[in-house]
Amino acid sequence: MYKNTQVLIVGGSINGLTLAILLAQNGLDVTIIEPKKLTSRGLSSFDGRAYALALTTHKMFNALNIWDGLKMNSEPILDIKIDAPNDRVNKPNSLLHFNHLEMAEDENPMGYIVEDRYLRKYLFSQLKSFKNINIMDESYITDCEVNNGHAFSFSSTGEKIKSNLIIGCDGKNSVTANFANINEFGWDYNQTSLVCAIDHEKPHNSCAYQLFKPSGPIAILPLPGNRSSIVWTEDNKTAAFITQLNKKDYIANLNSKINLDLGKISLSGKQFSYPLILTLREYFISDRIALVGDSAHGIHPLAGQGLNLGLRDVASIGEIIINAHRRGEDIGSLAVLKRYETWRRFETSMMAATTDIINKTFSNNNMILKTVTNLGLRFLNENQFLKKHLIREAAGLNGNIPKLLKGKLI
């Protein structure tokens, strides 16, 4: 016996959970399959990850009616300072400074920082209110096949699922993409992001910092209270050395690198590390299968755009499927899915390329390149027009954006 569902979502992380809510709100019948236990997963302890949510992602969560529950655990971004190292004095230069009052619409913050654990917990709590969402946790897809106008999937717990469409939200190394025989391109950055949260004596004043160092960028993202999330990228060898340091030496090393006026700092919870690779799938779709988020594109985290890109995929595929369903079209047909690929392919490839170029330009010790980039950042800082364009890009406001990212319902 097959379980019938209109859309099978493979992967119950943030992209998968948000997509399930969006489709269910619009009357589609959804099944979500996730290997980990969704009910208790990451609900209490800090797992290292915090996201810089772009302004458009905030608008999307508002439109989906899921922002109010996240608000109290989020920190607005009012300033962003981007610095390159100055070799003469060991202090950041503040080469480029964005303030929300000069940049964003309606004096809104430029974005919000939310920890993964709160985001996931809240999204999961919302799923439970939908009768048309079927949750299969502690289970994963072992195989799938497409024939006679349907997709047939088989789970590790022995269940069989028949659906009109499978959406892979299963991250890098996506099994959904592999079942569909979609090739992957990419390369290893030979860099690792060391991730932790810190407590500090002085307030961060809702300012996010991006410090470019020869071995890799460091992001300091403000969390509620006197806490910040750190994404500290080093080459693999240095990262391996830092990882095995005791807490005292780890924090001393970090402090000497960031050198910000935050007073005494200490670790808040455990440290984590993420090896960095770039991955891009040759196609985002095949017959009755579509890829969303990191399963389609995994980019360098330096611009804090990976999840934002994934949520844009969610808003785009959601808009296409919901409209197709309303018109009576077959939601899993190639004709419908092609619209999604056409919409998302260019922007995601451009973002992957841009973050790759920025990383290569800044993460090196070449004096000429360093001088040119420092001059470039200073020039940019003086140019209001370019600055505004850049921050609108980071906020996700440029280009052909889905309705949800404008805060409108589909």
Ligand SMILES: Cc1cc2nc3c(=O)[nH]c(=O)nc-3n(C[C@H](O)[C@H](O)[C@H](O)COP(=O)(O)OP(=O)(O)OC[C@H]3O[C@@H](n4cnc5c(N)ncnc54)[C@H](O)[C@@H]3O)c2cc1C
């Ligand atoms: C250090 C670091 C910092 C970052 N900071 C930011 C930031 O500030 N802002 C931002 O926008 N992005 C950021 N990103 C990127 C962001 O973390 C990712 O883009 C995002 O988490 C991808 O989400 P996803 O749902 O596509 O995949 P994932 O989060 O990888 O989730 C995949 C899910 O699929 C499940 N799964 C796997 N296999 C199967 C299977 N066979 N069957 C069913 N389910 C399966 C997994 O258990 C998991 O729950 C950062 C990334 C890193 C590494």
